[in-house]
Amino acid sequence: MNIILASKSPRRRELLTMLGLEFDVIPAVGEENVDESLTPGETVMSLALGKAREIAEQHPGSLVIGSDTLVYLDGKPMGKPSDEAEAANMLRQLSGRVHQVFTGVAVIHEGVEKADFEKTDVQFRELTEEEIKWYIGTKEPMDKAGSYGIQGQGAVFIPGISGDYFNVMGLPLCKLWSMLPKVQGE
């Protein structure tokens, strides 16, 4: 069975490799149109399905995995920061609070579409202005939704999570596994 990961994220590639699966990477390029009336879970499932459908249409014989991750604080999505001032503002908002990371995952195989999502609560400790300045100086926040990376120096801001860690990294592995056809020998 040929598996395709429809994502350009190096972290998703790394996670799928961790499961011992062989797969190709063919990133979806389509527009990500979000219906603002959807809930966070519906939104990430819809985005994941859109990516998987785009690649499944081009490769009908393969199993295609699509995924999308969004960070929410108080029910509002946080994107990637456009500059250092915006990154600092996002980090100030996250400081001392719990926020939510939603990842949608879609699997399309032999014309059957499955989609689901996971939610993980992420706790930030209180950050000082000095820490925010230091962290922005590492450049880590600049290409990340919510202006932090849990797998990086951002780890020192996060005393704990509740839910699937790999969901925060971009792919809920336990959920995805339950959506895949059984592997040989399992």
Added chain:
Amino acid sequence: MNIILASKSPRRRELLTMLGLEFDVIPAVGEENVDESLTPGETVMSLALGKAREIAEQHPGSLVIGSDTLVYLDGKPMGKPSDEAEAANMLRQLSGRVHQVFTGVAVIHEGVEKADFEKTDVQFRELTEEEIKWYIGTKEPMDKAGSYGIQGQGAVFIPGISGDYFNVMGLPLCKLWSMLPKVQGE
């Protein structure tokens, strides 16, 4: 400041590197004697301190980090499996249950000793005998306390955790950071 990690664990090395720190690795070799009257948290702190003290005595000018991780189910420690049958038994015990991972961390610097620990709850979903057989076939369980690795194919058994993920990997990064002297620029 010269930092020494007193552990041979490649995962701890990887985690400490993730923080952007430069350090040497000098594993402690001393006996790990456990006082059975101690609580899980006291046990891992004691083991972490033992490792850090051994290396700190040899390198009094350095900052030394020691760490030790134990897996507990129903308050009883789970070691590494001695064979496949024992690994299968441990996985059957973990199936469908929540267990605890305790990591102790010790920092010795300029004669001052600090020690602390973190506890993370890890949820296993129900495993079938076929899944246990498949997982043992991957060889992943054989060198790991509790017979599983969260960062590996074992990830598909774990829908969620509560607490610090890096603690399960062997080093509670947020806690450790709070025990280190402030880095330049922070």
